[in-house]
Amino acid sequence: SSPSILPVYEKYNRRSHYVSISMSDRSPRLSYAANIYHGIDLSRFTFAENPSRDYLLFYGRFHPDKGAKEAIAIAQRAGLPLKMAGIIQDRSYFESFIQPAIDRGVAEYLGSVGAESRDQLLGNALALLHPINFNEPFGLSVVEAMATGTPVIAINRGSMPELIDHGITGYLAGSAEEAADFIPEIKKIDRTVCRKTVEERFSAKRMAADYLALYKQILA
Incomplete structure (x- = not known):
């Protein structure tokens, strides 16, 4: 509050x-x-049994709090494509830090996606990037990603250690640099455990x- x-x-x-x-x-x-x-x-989120896993995903508000700029840095450091979806809450922030990356082909912006597109987008991602810059009370997108089987790499603050079991359903990082270092480990995560965690908790x-x-x- x-x-x-x-x-x-x-x-x-x-x-x-x-x-x-x-x-x-x-x-x-x-x-x-x-x-x-x-x-x-859970009926609105399909477990992806054979995901493409060929991109990283940022899914959330475009606002400094949510870490879209940091997600771009993580994807660049990892050398992987980044798809981004969500509402633009801070237009100045978006135009200053996100649009240039889109123009360079570093990131792809998909806008605000509907339920069906969201399901596929979350389920096929290698990982959801959640590099928040505030103590988030709860992260719905974190739980939604795990419901499709997709693990999450988040900054370790706020409620993140309550939602993500480090090394089991994703990774908790102290910085964007450390978050990028966890990406090579992400395929070790059992996607069925991610889904089961959401079902149970x-x-x-x-x-x-x-x-x-x-x-x-x-x-x-």
């Missing part, structure tokens, strides 16, 4: 049952009833069950 709203929440600590979406997003000023991770509808069914259990606990 934004620090500016915390004083309001804090007033209702004794009367409310706050739920965090990750442990990293918790405030020491609030009392929490539970931590319940977001869940996704990040499905909508699991999320609903956790909330129902919490409601019953509160009402008991």
Whole structure:
């Protein structure tokens, strides 16, 4: 939550049952009833059994926080094609750092993709690059990529170590340079484990069950 709203929440600590979406997003000023991770509808994400795995992917908002510029640097360092998809939230940032890479043929921008294209784009990627520059409370694109079997290489901050099991479903890096160094290792990741992790920990069914259990606990 934004620090500016915390004083309001804090007033209702004794009367409310706050739920965090990750442990990293918790405030020491609030009392929490539970931590319940977001869940996704797995029927909308197909496990890619025979992916092409011939490109890296950036999938998210084009804003300094999300690390699109860093994703380009990682792909260049690795010598691999980069596909990019998402809404342009910061036009100045996009034109300064992303458009030049597109013009040079270093990256391909696909715009904001629909559900079917998203499924194929995520599933066929060698890895999703998630080099965030902020403490992200939760990364839906991380979970969505893993649902298709695609591992994730992310910067180790915010909720990332809660979502990604280092060396099992992806890699957690301390910098863009280190992230690029993990790319040669990415094919060692078992894609079926990525999918299974989402089924067990990040499905909508699991999320609903956790909330129902919490409601019953509160009402008991």
